[in-house]
Amino acid sequence: MSSKVIPVADLRYGSVVPDVSGPLIAPNGLLEDTLGRPLKDLRISVTDRCNFRCVYCMPRAVFDQNYAFLPHASLLNFEEIERAARIFVAHGVEKIRLTGGEPLLRKNLEVLIEKLARLETPSGHALDLTLTTNGSLLARKARSLKDAGLSRVTVSLDALDEPLFKRMNDADFPVADVLHGIDVALAVGLAPLKINMVVKRGTNDHEILPMARHFKDSGAILRFIEYMDVGASNGWNMAEVLRSADVIARIDAELPLLPLGRQAAGETAQRWRYADGPGEIGVISSVTQAFCHACTRARLSTEGRLYLCLFANRGYDLRTLLRDGASDAQVETALAHVWHGRTDRYSELRAQPADTGAVTVSVDPGRVEMSYIGG
Numbered sequence: 317m318s319s320k321v322i323p324v325a326d327l328r329y330g331s332v333v334p335d336v337s338g339p340l341i342a343p344n345g346l347l348e349d350t351l352g353r354p355l356k357d358l359r360i361s362v363t364d365r366c367n368f369r370c371v372y373c374m375p376r377a378v379f380d381q382n383y384a385f386l387p388h389a390s391l392l393n394f395e396e397i398e399r400a401a402r403i404f405v406a407h408g409v410e411k412i413r414l415t416g417g418e419p420l421l422r423k424n425l426e427v428l429i430e431k432l433a434r435l436e437t438p439s440g441h442a443l444d445l446t447l448t449t450n451g452s453l454l455a456r457k458a459r460s461l462k463d464a465g466l467s468r469v470t471v472s473l474d475a476l477d478e479p480l481f482k483r484m485n486d487a488d489f490p491v492a493d494v495l496h497g498i499d500v501a502l503a504v505g506l507a508p509l510k511i512n513m514v515v516k517r518g519t520n521d522h523e524i525l526p527m528a529r530h531f532k533d534s535g536a537i538l539r540f541i542e543y544m545d546v547g548a549s550n551g552w553n554m555a556e557v558l559r560s561a562d563v564i565a566r567i568d569a570e571l572p573l574l575p576l577g578r579q580a581a582g583e584t585a586q587r588w589r590y591a592d593g594p595g596e597i598g599v600i601s602s603v604t605q606a607f608c609h610a611c612t613r614a615r616l617s618t619e620g621r622l623y624l625c626l627f628a629n630r631g632y633d634l635r636t637l638l639r640d641g642a643s644d645a646q647v648e649t650a651l652a653h654v655w656h657g658r659t660d661r662y663s664e665l666r667a668q669p670a671d672t673g674a675v676t677v678s679v680d681p682g683r684v685e686m687s688y689i690g691g
């Protein structure tokens with residue numbers, strides 16, 4: 317293998333092949349970055365394609381019929397994903413989330429899930445293996461996903477109101493089919509099931525209470541996500557962000573809430589329960605309360621690039637290592653070097669100065685899209 321960091325020409329996003337020349341670093345499950353953050357979570361994007369065109373993620377004007385999605389040969393195959401995942405797990409990863417694009421569009425995904433479900437942490441524990449989906453194919457696939465070894469799912473759903481939901485997914489997809497998918501997933505035991513609602517002020521914030529009422533006694537955990545300035549194509553604007561604090565206040569006014577203890581390390585949601593009985597909700601304040609100090613998450617893109625932050629504009633090309641004959645020990649060493657050097661804390665930096673609440677962002681046009689890196 318080469319001993320240098322080689323910039324790789326790529327039409328879309330920059331990447332470098334990590335250096336694997338130095339002494340080997342054997343994994344001990346205790347990797348830490350420059351801010352003392354361990355590596356615990358891995359998100360793997362299994363496709364950059366999607367059957368929805370959510371306005372905040374893959375706006376149709378950009379992701380149109382001329383958009384160049386990755387050719388199949390660029391994608392990591394299941395053996396490559398499994399090998400990479402095994403190396404991440406050896407370094408401390410305990411939770412793997414499959415995402416995309418729409419992960420259920422990847423053919424034979426169950427085969428990959430079977431492979432990943434067999435991995436164990438260094439202390440012999442099974443992984444927390446989950447998947448985020450738009451729910452469109454969930455009713456059809458929930459049983460086979462569960463049988464393959466998937467632990468649970470997160471379903472994205474931004475509104476119950478049919479015309480609004482269709483406007484937001486921009487694919488004319490009916491809400492009833494997603495709700496049916498959620499029911500089937502609950503019935504086969506893909507639990508705890510979480511529902512993610514991205515809140516865009518002025519677009520779907522009037523759906524917060526209907527969504528809360530609908531899922532209160534359903535057994536699913538509804539989470540409200542602040543609309544983020546991820547990627548470079550969604551035309552993000554701070555005026556369209558509704559603070560999580562306001563989400564909680566609106567729900568609490570009708571359905572009183574109680575905070576649910578301290579969150580687990582690496583947990584991104586602040587959790588609440590209903591005062592009058594069962595039901596839990598969460599808020600993910602990615603914009604107004606950055607949680608970079610506790611970010612233990614790496615992302616593996618569809619074509620095998622490692623990203624250290626959702627807002628990164630440069631990836632580390634693991635695919636070249638995997639395909640060009642690097643040994644497991646060399647890939648382990650490469651991952652150790654990359655994570656040791658990690659400094660990323662985009663959301664915390666964006667939020668400064670915190671006392672004024674001012675947010676100034678200049679969007680780097682080379683920043684990776686959510687559908688490529690996996691949300």
Ligand code: SAM
Pocket residue numbers: 366372373415416417418419448449450451470471472512514541542543544545546550686687690691
């Ligand atoms: N297609 C799947 C889905 O929608 O669940 C998985 C991929 S999607 C990129 C993962 C998550 O990112 C979804 O819950 C989606 O709502 C969220 N997301 C996408 N763009 C976002 C944005 N600009 N701000 C906040 N969340 C976003």
Ligand code: SF4
Pocket residue numbers: 366367368369370373374416417418450472687
């Ligand atoms: Fe597709 Fe998910 Fe992005 Fe919507 S949020 S466009 S469903 S990848």
Ligand code: SF4
Pocket residue numbers: 606607608609611613624625626627660661662663664
């Ligand atoms: Fe992690 Fe980057 Fe998000 Fe901060 S901005 S929480 S470092 S992904």
